[in-house]
Amino acid sequence: MNEIVRKIVSVADLPEHLRAGLDPARPVEIVQYGGEAASGPSSVAELRARLAHLDYRRFDNWPDIVAHVRHVRDGDAL
Secondary structure, three states: OOEEEEEEEEHHHOOHHHHOOOOOOOEEEEEEEEHHHHHOOOHHHHHHHHHHOOOOOOOOOHHHHHHHHHHHHOOOOO
16 A cells, blocks of 8 residues: 655755745645555556446546536436
């Protein structure tokens, strides 16, 4: 599984080249992505594999999508 690490740090703790344009009085959030995501662009393939087993209707054109959204909006059964 992919790991995402988030840290709140002060601007003063950042390297000098990253401080440019930032207000030193405010904190910043550092987000570090690790795990499988760091090894390559396989995220799209993994997402498609996870969604492949779901049972839902795929739409081929905009009129069908609009009709479905209106159907759901109006409270009709899916």
